[in-house]
Amino acid sequence: MPGEQGRPMSATDGPVFFHVDEMPWPDESTTNAPRELVEEAKRKGARRKFLARGEGGFHSQYSVFPPGYTVPPHSHDHDEMIVLLAGSCSLLGDGPTLVAQDSMVLRGGHEYGFTAGPEGMTFLTIRTAPAETRLA
Numbered sequence: 437m438p439g440e441q442g443r444p445m446s447a448t449d450g451p452v453f454f455h456v457d458e459m460p461w462p463d464e465s466t467t468n469a470p471r472e473l474v475e476e477a478k479r480k481g482a483r484r485k486f487l488a489r490g491e492g493g494f495h496s497q498y499s500v501f502p503p504g505y506t507v508p509p510h511s512h513d514h515d516e517m518i519v520l521l522a523g524s525c526s527l528l529g530d531g532p533t534l535v536a537q538d539s540m541v542l543r544g545g546h547e548y549g550f551t552a553g554p555e556g557m558t559f560l561t562i563r564t565a566p567a568e569t570r571l572a
Contacts, residue, residue, distance in 0.1 A: 454487040456498050461485060469569055473508075480505050487560075495563040501525075501552040509549040509572035514565045517541050521560065524553030547572050 461483050464474045477483065484499040501507075501523075509528060519539040526533040528549040534540065535553075542548060544567075 452488070452491045454496075456485060456487070459485045459487075459498075470571055473510075473569065473571070477505075484561075490566075493564055495566050497561045499557075499559050499561065501557050501559075503552055503554050503556045505556070506551040507549050509547050511545050511547045511570050511572070512542070512563075512567040513570075514544045514563050514567040515541065516544075516567065517562045519560045519562070521558045523555045523557035525550040525557045525559075526553065 462485065464478065464483075467474065480502060482499070482501045482505050484497045487496040487498055488494040506528075517539060520534050520536050522536050524533055524535045528551065531548070531550070533553070549572075
């Protein structure tokens with residue numbers, strides 16, 4: 437039935453909806469993210485929900501990071517767009533501080549990291565393909 441939550445979608449199907457509040461927080465130990473990132477995130481309370489996983493050609497995540505949580509320098513093999521929904525973050529090095537409603541596009545292979553602001557951060561990550569994460 438078109439419009440079903442999280443159902444794989446073909447070019448002729450209707451919409452797929454992702455009701456974030458109804459989706460579970462996944463067991464990150466089953467993802468392909470680097471183990472050290474997964475363990476650190478779990479200890480500090482950073483978490484994400486997987487939204488689109490190929491539907492319409494998109495791969496997206498909803499993430500919530502606590503105040504001061506730092507994502508170390510890393511890169512991905514695909515381009516991505518990050519949209520801040522709430523809170524703020526400062527990019528490591530001489531990067532800018534982004535606040536709610538700001539966004540950034542990062543090209544595949546670009547190395548970056550960031551620290552969540554004093555109120556934490558909630559954001560969407562949007563890609564057009566699944567991405568591998570490589571620590572710097």
